[in-house]
Amino acid sequence: xxxxxxxxxEADYILKGIDDNLRADGRGRLDYxxxxxxxxLITQAHGSARCRLGExxxxxxxxxxxxxxxxxxxxxxxxxxxxxxxxxxxxxxxCSPIASQQFxxxxxxxxxxxxxxMMSRVLNGPQGGLNLEKLCIIPGKACWIVYIDAxxxxxxxxxxxxxxxxxxxxxxxxxxxxxxxHDLGDGEVEFDLSEDVEEWERIEGWEHVxxxxxxxxxxxxxxxxxxPLEELTTExxxxxxxxxxxxxxxxxxxxxxxxxHSLLSEMVQVHxxxx
Amino acid sequence: xxxxTVLLILISLMDGRRANELRKIKCKPSVLSxxxxxxxxxxxxxxxLAAVYGPRETRQKAQLIHNKANINxxxxxxxxxxxxxxxxxxxxxxxxxxxASAVKQTFEPIIMTNLFARxxxxxxxxxxxxxxxxxxxxxxxxxxxxxxxxxPMQEYVCACSAGCHENHTLLDLNNAEEMADTPELTVALLxxxxxxTLLQMDSRLHVDKLEPVMNLAALGCKEIYQxxxxxVREYVKDLFQKSSPY
Numbered sequence: 001x002x003x004x005x006x007x008x009x010e011a012d013y014i015l016k017g018i019d020d021n022l023r024a025d026g027r028g029r030l031d032y033x034x035x036x037x038x039x040x041l042i043t044q045a046h047g048s049a050r051c052r053l054g055e056x057x058x059x060x061x062x063x064x065x066x067x068x069x070x071x072x073x074x075x076x077x078x079x080x081x082x083x084x085x086x087x088x089x090x091x092x093x094x095c096s097p098i099a100s101q102q103f104x105x106x107x108x109x110x111x112x113x114x115x116x117x118m119m120s121r122v123l124n125g126p127q128g129g130l131n132l133e134k135l136c137i138i139p140g141k142a143c144w145i146v147y148i149d150a151x152x153x154x155x156x157x158x159x160x161x162x163x164x165x166x167x168x169x170x171x172x173x174x175x176x177x178x179x180x181x182h183d184l185g186d187g188e189v190e191f192d193l194s195e196d197v198e199e200w201e202r203i204e205g206w207e208h209v210x211x212x213x214x215x216x217x218x219x220x221x222x223x224x225x226x227x228p229l230e231e232l233t234t235e236x237x238x239x240x241x242x243x244x245x246x247x248x249x250x251x252x253x254x255x256x257x258x259x260x261h262s263l264l265s266e267m268v269q270v271h272x273x274x275x
Numbered sequence: 276x277x278x279x280t281v282l283l284i285l286i287s288l289m290d291g292r293r294a295n296e297l298r299k300i301k302c303k304p305s306v307l308s309x310x311x312x313x314x315x316x317x318x319x320x321x322x323x324l325a326a327v328y329g330p331r332e333t334r335q336k337a338q339l340i341h342n343k344a345n346i347n348x349x350x351x352x353x354x355x356x357x358x359x360x361x362x363x364x365x366x367x368x369x370x371x372x373x374x375a376s377a378v379k380q381t382f383e384p385i386i387m388t389n390l391f392a393r394x395x396x397x398x399x400x401x402x403x404x405x406x407x408x409x410x411x412x413x414x415x416x417x418x419x420x421x422x423x424x425x426x427p428m429q430e431y432v433c434a435c436s437a438g439c440h441e442n443h444t445l446l447d448l449n450n451a452e453e454m455a456d457t458p459e460l461t462v463a464l465l466x467x468x469x470x471x472t473l474l475q476m477d478s479r480l481h482v483d484k485l486e487p488v489m490n491l492a493a494l495g496c497k498e499i500y501q502x503x504x505x506x507v508r509e510y511v512k513d514l515f516q517k518s519s520p521y
Binding site: 058101104155 | 306307308309310313320324325326328349351353354355356357358360361363366397399400401403404405406
């Protein structure tokens with residue numbers, strides 16, 4: 001990835017502005033840009049959403065559900081019994097080179113990987129909100145696999161927050177085909193998929209899917225929803241994922257700088273305020 | 276009798292079009308914030324975004340050409356874009372690389388590369404939804420994005436496909452029609468001078484049929500040209516209005 005540079009004067013301008021609670025685009029420290037959400041754009045996916053933040057960042061998420069086998073090989077018995085009754089969520093994030101020149105060629109590999117891991121960590125597990133047990137079709141044999149593919153189409157800062165917002169909207173939009181289970185006797189079970197679109201169901205628990213708020217530490221202050229220039233001035237970022245009950249579902253620090261302990265708790269408090 | 280034949284007898288394709296009718300085109304230039312030029316095109320259910328960066332200094336020494344600009348094309352396909360199950364394609368997927376090189380060859384003679392010696396022009400294409408006609412949509416999107424970037428070109432390049440099924444010529448095939456093993460001819464045309472810059476055919480076609488299919492494809496290209504030209508003029512008018520103080 002080609003390093004993007006910022007001049008010392010420009011960095012200073014941003015820093016001083018933040019001290020005075022006034023940013024280059026007229027926002028205060030804790031103001032978000034305008035959010036535009038659209039759902040159901042990709043007819044070939046089971047669910048999709050697109051989110052535009054201000055005039056810049058644009059993320060498109062497509063959700064496809066697919067029937068898969070339960071993967072329990074090589075795990076302990078206790079874990080395997082739990083796993084056998086669950087579906088799975090597979091996340092994938094791609095930063096398209098159309099978003100920014102720095103994502104061309106192999107340039108996006110690192111950031112794709114980082115974002116993919118972050119998203120799967122949050123969405124797989126009880127904190128993800130989705131009721132994975134509802135995604136099981138035949139315990140131990142077949143289950144639904146939910147593929148969540150996020151595509152970053154345009155970059156103007158704050159990808160992570162936009163990505164989580166769009167994912168939540170796309171999961172809300174997702175319709176899973178209904179599986180009709182036939183008992184053939186002798187413990188043999190088979191299933192068919194319903195053709196009737198009206199019987200399709202939403203994934204249970206989409207309303208508990210967390211969204212993220214990213215706080216950028218610049219100087220001794222912190223701001224939300226940074227623009228690319230502000231991100232370049234940022235020493236450290238803190239992504240906090242929160243669900244609608246105000247519970248924290250994940251915290252992750254990124255960036256090269258460090259955060260003081262006292263500032264951390266203040267930042268987390270701010271968070272709840274922003275939500 | 277297969278379903279396509281039945282439909283053809285009714286002279287209407289699967290999506291309710293007539294045999295010599297294009298799919299609905301929607302296009303919009305300047306949709307992205309970071310790129311120098313960008314465009315979004317929808318042809319029926321196929322959707323594509325294009326971004327152009329440059330002309331600027333070449334990054335890799337090996338790609339430097341002394342007397343003209345180097346054009347670099349990269350195509351990516353969204354994992355959820357296919358009608359079948361989800362499939363992740365790497366950037367080195369052969370089919371995508373082939374299309375990228377076809378797009379590159381199409382634009383090389385049209386862009387006035389000799390004006391930008393030792394520099395590079397990047398064209399990035401992202402297919403969001405796939406329903407047949409990848410090459411043609413890539414070329415049309417790239418044309419619009421290049422115009423938006425203000426890169427000097429000799430003229431527009433418009434691409435369109437046409438096919439033939441049991442003596443009926445068809446315009447602008449969608450995925451289902453492509454899958455039915457119809458001979459498909461993709462043509463990129465310079466609409467003003469009438470020259471061809473790309474020609475590709477799948478399956479087999481009787482030599483007597485080539486002429487009518489080609490003519491139909493050329494007609495399709497001209498129709499696409501009109502749509503693109505209208506969009507560009509409309510957009511420029513809009514820009515003028517916004518920038519004028521009155």
